[in-house]
Amino acid sequence: MNTGDALLKQAEALLYREADCLDRADLPAWMELYSEDGTYWMPAAPEQEDPLNHISHFYDDRVMMEIRRRNFVHPRAASKDHTVRCSHLIGNIRITAEDAVAGSCTVHSNFHAMLYYREEKRLYGGRYEHVLKQGASGLLIQRKRVDLIDCDAAHKSLIIYL
Amino acid sequence: MLITTESGISHLVEPCRLHRRVYTDPAIFELEMERIWGRAWIFIGHESQVPRPGDYFTTNINHRIPVVMVRDRDGLVRVLHNRCAHKGAKLVDKRSGNVRAFRCCYHGWTFGTDGKLLKIPNEKGYDGTGMDPKDPQWNLRPVAQHASYRGFVFATLDEKAPDLVTWLGGAAACFDNLCDRAPEGEVEVAGGVLRYDHACNWKMFLENLNDTHHPQTTHQSVVDAALDYISTLPPDAAKQREEAEIIPPFGGSYENFEKSGITGFAYGHHYDGGKTSIHSGYSVNPVYRDAMVNAYGEERTQEILSFNTHNTCYYPSLTIKTAIQNIRVVRPIAVDRCVVETWSFRLKGAPPGMLQRTLLYSRLINSVGSMVGPDDLEAYMRMQQGLQSPASEWVEMYREFGRDTDMGDRIVGTGTSDLDMRTQYRAWRHYMLGEVA
Structure with missing residues (x-):
């Protein structure tokens, strides 16, 4: 196996592990897959250029992840009274940029996420962009961008990361 | 009782009580579209x-x-x-x-x-x-x-509606304050829009804006989560602490809200705050403040920035946050569904950081992925469901009734008064039954 294939394998494994954490709504385990400077971004417009000068659905850094994971299990967060169940399918995973020296890469993939919440089944879909970098014990997520195909539509409450 | 006759409608709204059908009856919703949304600006x-x-x-x-x-x-x-x-x-x-x-x-x-x-x-x-x-x-x-x-464009389907300035009345001061907060005296729409699908009657969203009794309960979890996280931070984590401290004001105490006051006008408009609001604790960007002082002088700058309202409602379609520079635009879809949009504004002549602050706020509070808005919506959806129950026909709005002060063009009450509700339902009766606004 050449190094490109090895990197793709590692990236795929990380994406699958992340999807599994979200399927189980295990946010503390999910956070461990992110670097200290890691961010999670869900734009609110197609081709949105940046998360600061345009509104987004999510743009969490470690601070907001820390607050969100605590809020998620708080007994008085009424919107979390309803169980969230999720099932992610990720495909078309490909490395689109690579820095062999630093061991970092950008990975694009497509996803479908089936979500069950408040007695309703919903389907979300779109494209992921993951920027991965080498941590002490393997790859970590430095940036994740989630482009929903209907990012500019009216959405219902989305109380977990996709 | 045929609910859509004039006398039927007039029995739905009392000075301090509402019949549950104002939220649940599709026939009432249709009449509201014709008489409120077809007559108001x-x-x-x-x-x-x-x-x-x-x-x-x-x-x-x-x-x-x-x-x-x-x-x-x-x-x-x-x-x-x-x-x-x-x-x-x-x-x-x-x-x-x-x-x-x-x-x-x-x-x-x-x-x-x-x-x-x-x-x-x-x-x-x-x-x-x-x-x-x-x-x-x-x-x-x-x-x-x-x-x-x-610059804020309104339309009405009623050729007999009073002119816009008359209709806005004293609540126009909040548009003035929003625009005056720009060093150039003008604002512009910027940074895109959020659209939030609400499975509730449109009035529930409006009635929550200046409901100062819900934050301590509804937003307790996110405040606890933020405070718990802040307590883990080492003393040198100033950046993290500053970011996390945006959250706790959303669980503002009853005492804080009491002081902020509620002001109601004709046609259902109202705001809470004035001298103080949940936003008054936020620090002022020094570059922005300098630009303001250059444009207006120290005294006028102080005057503009100290008029600190939380939410202003222009009944029934618009709410604005002058101190934050975002607005929410309401569109009813059905008796149990509406869409709420969040728009942000750039203060012309202000440093770029000001728009980023507005967008940060909109995202943290108003987005579908926020930790604040979804708990509000959860309460509205549960009301929409609970009000199907015939256990009681009534919803109350008595708080501080009889203790509000009539100032002529406006009525002023303590910040935890149901004055905001009573103001909206006086307008509701005006549009639905032709009574004085």
Whole structure:
């Protein structure tokens, strides 16, 4: 196996592990897959250029992840009274940029996420962009961008990361 | 009792009680669309969305009447019905864009940006039929009235509605404050829009804005989560602490809200805050403050920045946050569904960090992925479900009743008064029954 294939394998494994954490709504385990400077971004417009000068659905850094994971299990967060169940399918995973020296890469993939919440089944879909970098014990997520195909539509409450 | 007769409607709203049907009865909803949304001034958009001739922006006056705001060739902003004068097709279906003229996709009737009919293909078929293409009835119809206040464009379907300035009354001061917070005295729409699908009656959203008794309960979890996280931070983690400290004011205490006060006006408009609000603790960007002092002088800057309202409601379609520079635009869809949009504004002449702060706030509080808005919506959805129960026919709004002060053009109460509710339902009775606003 050449190094490109090895990197793709590692990236795929990380994406699958992340999807599994979200399927189980295990946010503390999910956070461990992110670097200290890691961010999670869900734009609110197609081709949105940046998360600061345009509104987004999510743009969490470690601070907001820390607050969100605590809020998620708080007994008085009424919107979390309803169980969230999720099932992610990720495909078309490909490395689109690579820095062999630093061991970092950008990975694009497509996803479908089936979500069950408040007695309703919903389907979300779109494209992921993951920027991965080498941590002490393997790859970590430095940036994740989630482009929903209907990012500019009216959405219902989305109380977990996709 | 037939609920949609005048006497039936008049029994639904008492000075301090509401019948549950105002939230749940589809027939009442239809009447509200006709009598409230068909008579009040409805927020359409902002002039900055159509800066050049031919620029347009589409929306609905209520859930089903499409209109287009357009800047015509002479630079005048108009609000026209988005309906071809021929067979009735919607003329433009994009949210915004620029046109030389509006051309219908069906038979090619073409209208100028002032609404005037310019061309009917194969027009000779109408010769001698009695149909006169020059007759203004074949132009795009303007709404009954449209007007703007400091760039905020409103329209009404009621030709007898009072003029916009009269209708805004003392609540216009909040538009003034929002614009005066710009060193150049003007704001512009910037940074995109959030659209949030609410499975609740449209009034529940409005009634929550200045409901100062819910934050301590509804937003307790996110405040606890933020405080718990802050308690883990080492002393040198100033950046993390600063970011996390945006959250706790959303669980503002009853005492804080008491002090902020609520002010109600005719036609259902109201705001909470004034001298102080949950936003007054936020620090002022020093570069922004310098720009303000350069533009206005120290005393006037102080005056502008110390008028600190939380939410101002222009009943029934718009709410604004002057201190944050975002607005929410309400559109009812059905008795149990509405869409709430969040728009942000750039203060002209302010440093770029100010828009970023507005967007940060909109995202943290108003987005579908926020940790604040979804808990509010959860409460509205549960009311929508719970009010199906005949356990009681009534919802109360007695708090501080009889203790509000009538100042002539406005009524002022303590910050935890149900004055905001009573103000809205006085307007509801005005529109629905023709009573004094």
